[in-house]
Amino acid sequence: MATMKDIAKIAGVSLGTVSNVLNGTAGVSEPVRRRVLQAVRSTSYQPSQLARGLRRVQTNVIGMIIPDITNPFFPATVRGAEDQAFSNGYRLILCNTDNDHAKELAHLNELRTYLPAGLIVIPSTFSDLTVQARSYREVGTGVVCIDRLPKDWEGDTVTADNQNGAYKATRQLIEMGHKQLATITGPMHLTNALERLNGFKRAIKEAKLKLAPEYVQEATFDKQGGASSAGLLLRLIPRPTAIFAGNDMIALGVLAAIRDAGLRCPQDVSVIGFDDLELAKTTSPALSSVSQSGYQLGSTAVSILLERIRGYTGPAKHIVLETSLKLRDSIAPPASTKPARRAAAGNHRAPRR
């Protein structure tokens, strides 16, 4: 591989001049410039990112730390980040934490030795990154958290408008006539799960509906969590006529639980999820969901990082992305328009009063 030295020799100039041409650091006369560029082309020279990084105390690498690329929501996020990074000359180092805070810290510490230009983190379940992030920031390396936020986070953020998304979904169910709404939230120490719950509650309150405490179940953000919590909800009397799931994986579990209980969706129970994963379209019934753009989450994070790299040192940015409601077959008005009082317990309908 050709080095700058080779270029200098071929072009008959000094090292410094080559560097100046390549980086536009100082004015260089046109003929010299041309000679250098010519030499670069003829050798297909590429500057060593390592040497450059060592010298500049900063590489063209962005670290991205996520719980698990295998979780269907995250690939889009990573893709968004990679695209935005690549088109600006940056590369992405990907790290999975499995929601293990220790592993997260390990990644955070070890990435430092690569002198990344910035870091994107989707924090693990119980996460406190204050110390690490601060130490990165001290050397001018941006750290932006996306999707959910760690405890006491004071840096840049990009998140979906979780509360409003949940609000819109709940509102939709209420407008359809549902009065007994339940929710299965994700783990409550995750900010996004909490925000979604808040949005749900806000809609309920605004409609002056009651919310029994047992109508709020907490689960892990996966199918199994959704299924077992839904199993509980479906055995309550009165049975909820609609369930807002904290995410689509939970919703998947809810659909399964409904089938297992011998009930039908949406006739007996309406279900609406969050994330609008690809699979929401292929379930049966097709799942209604609050759509958020993982891709944009990732690409926006990189954009913030780029601003920081280019010198922005202002206060932390907090970008909130819009969500939209995707209506599909998993929701319908409740069976009776007045099922609230003495609702169907089991499969038989209660007689009207």
Add this chain to the structure above:
Amino acid sequence: MATMKDIAKIAGVSLGTVSNVLNGTAGVSEPVRRRVLQAVRSTSYQPSQLARGLRRVQTNVIGMIIPDITNPFFPATVRGAEDQAFSNGYRLILCNTDNDHAKELAHLNELRTYLPAGLIVIPSTFSDLTVQARSYREVGTGVVCIDRLPKDWEGDTVTADNQNGAYKATRQLIEMGHKQLATITGPMHLTNALERLNGFKRAIKEAKLKLAPEYVQEATFDKQGGASSAGLLLRLIPRPTAIFAGNDMIALGVLAAIRDAGLRCPQDVSVIGFDDLELAKTTSPALSSVSQSGYQLGSTAVSILLERIRGYTGPAKHIVLETSLKLRDSIAPPASTKPARRAAAGNHRAPRR
């Protein structure tokens, strides 16, 4: 950040000694060793991967180039690679090509300047990496291709046993009594698609069944491709009673097309896919599929790379991973046990001869 110099000063030894302690390069007396290690701990020193890489002409980074992390089959592969890399002290740089060969080459060329310890590539649709891979190999950097292989590939490979997987799936359908089997393959210039077709044909031939040319359709590896090809197949007379889809995304399209045609799966048409994605379990009917481990594909690739890094210079390794058949609800015996001769055209059954 502490450097080796700091350690040397604190421990009261020279730079070289510190290096020797850290890398076990030369014998160091126990007391000195201890002092150095103590200093390392007290400063929480971490060696600069950049400086080390520059010096060694090799970093602890593995480049992974894939078509698109957003495609549901690849995350597991990436995860497998990352786990295996991480637990051996390596990091993963992830690159998406969108099946664009030019982008693939760009990644390949630009990654070089990071002096990666190795490369994992899932080649793009039309791919010829001979030149690039050779130039990497010349400097001792391994390149292993997984899942599918580029034209004239001569390096290390890890693939699923695509042919046998397809064979097993087809065999299963035949044993159920199907005689009119069709297939929708992925793009035929992809080696995995081709192998699967070969396995399909082998089973057909072995059972002495006929295979009309129009029963073999080529499609892109996605739902839309599957749907439109299935649309064709379902209008053929005689209509196939079973379809082997080149992958699960295609199978998804097939299921949709069957519904759209007013037919039922599996009663009218059996469907079996390939990959056994998570979503295969949630379709209705649940999709039967040939299961392969993307995770193992990735982790095995890294293992090969590690061997190369540690000095193995033998001939190219070709590792083939087993597949297994997952039977679910999307397959059943054909409606009539003897539908072969003059099969059902449209929805009405042809009278026996």
Add this chain to the structure above:
DNA sequence: TTGTAGGCGTTATCAG
């Protein structure tokens, strides 16, 4: 066993 010095490929600083 330990220390010294040169260099990996860049960039940045300073003279000229």
Add this chain to the structure above:
DNA sequence: CTGATAACGCCTACAA
């Protein structure tokens, strides 16, 4: 505008 030179942090002969 151009050229020399000193780092960046580490590794590795080679010398002591």
